[in-house]
Amino acid sequence: MSEIEKLAAALRTGETTAEALARRSLARIADRDNETGAFAVVDQAGALSAARRADRELSDGVDRGVLHGVPVAVKDLIDVAGLPATRGSAHFAGHRAATDAECVRRLRAAGAVIIGTTVTHEFGYGPTGDRSWHGPARNPLDPRRMTGGSSGGSAAAVAAGMVPVALGTDTGGSARIPAALCGIAGYKPAFGRVPTDGVFPLSPSLDHVGVLGATARDCRLVIDALGPSPASNRPLEGTGARIGWLGATPDAPVESAVSDLTRGSLSRHDVTQIQGDLLADMREAFGAIQSSEAFATHADRVRDRPDLFDAEVLDRLRTASETPGWRLVRALRAREVAREEVNGLLERFDLLASPTVGITAPLIGERQVTVNGTSHTVRSTLLALTSPWNLLGLPALSVPAGHVGGLPVGVQLICAPDREELLFSVAEGMGAVQREHTDVSC
DSSP: OOHHHHHHHHHHHTSOOHHHHHHHHHHHHHHHHHHHOOEEEEOHHHHHHHHHHHHHHHHTTOOOOTTTTOEEEEETTBOOTTSBOOTTSGGGTTOBOSSOOHHHHHHHHTTOEEEEEEOOSGGGOOSSSOOOTTOOOEETTEEEEEOOSSSHHHHHHHHTTSOSEEEEEESSSTTHHHHHHHTSEEEEOSTTSSOOTTBOOSOTTTOEEEEEESSHHHHHHHHHHHSOOOSOOOOOOSSSOEEEEOOOBTTBOOOHHHHHHHHHTTTTSEEEEOOSOTTHHHHHHHHHHHHHHHHHHHHHHHHHOGGGSOHHHHHHHHHHTTOOHHHHHHHHHHHHHHHHHHHHHHHHOSEEEEESSSSOOOBTTOOEEEETTEEEEHHHHHHTTTHHHHHHTOOEEEEEEEEETTEEEEEEEEOOGGGHHHHHHHHHTTHHHHHHOOOBOO
């Protein structure tokens, strides 16, 4: 049973109330947030008011579903009416959201209680989670280490037990990367399944609303409340899934211990290594599209008030401005070629899989990492295995696979849009396998 389902059951048996859950969440935030820096804004008054309303509705026989009365946090790129909406940047200091983003409106309609907003890497433009106007999000397992990003605050809030689930965004791995580094689940649905109205854009053709939860099933329950599932959802045929494994390559380095642990977590399934570097051209295309669209979003701010940006984010945007048009045109063509190739693989395999991230959480501020004796940038290493699935808009889920050197690692599952049922079935069945794996030393 997921964390959400446990809370839902306790609410309906009278074991607890929505107000008690909100107060418990607020107390946990007060206890842990100074250490983790997860929250941009805590809306105590709004949360308690919403929780009391949820309790009144339940007592009157109005039950909005499994999220009714459950505390949820929302990333500071997603508008929550009346709350500060800084997007992690001094550019938006003092700005407040006038209305709810569509995904927040749907959460409220499902009875969820919005606790507050969580820290994002500035404008969502970074996979490390440690460059924000609010300060870095810190990994609850070791606050010296990064959460990953850009949905680092949402990951920290869930991993530290402040909320059972949180909304994030995912443009190149922003929900899945911090989920993996913080030891929780993170899900990016198919492109367009959850509306992005009211979500500040980074790269509109790559942006997704994502969910971070204590378990894969928690993510599934939230995503089902946010957007209808595809019309066809083919279940698993037989006892085990056919999985195509995408392992390490020179441009996607993976620590040996991480590779062994993540692949071992799928031992109950038929796992076949996919030969070659399928993802290399996809990463190249992703980079050209994201750079072009991100600079288009921020060009006026870069020109008019560059001083308000974090220096690292500004440097990345200036580099993005140099992307030539021909490279974008080639990238758009490459995306369609890759789509055909991956669709072919998804006819051969039920799912594709890889480590979510090839390393464990680096230290905050660290920008180079050595993987199997070779130096790589932290940013490229974090994004290498997640960004291709934003290019194609396919559902992708990170679930905990165990620990290496005391730090969590995740395994990533990818499916066709009509195979979500299978994807979550495999993920939810991995708990027993995870318990069989002990911590692996580096």
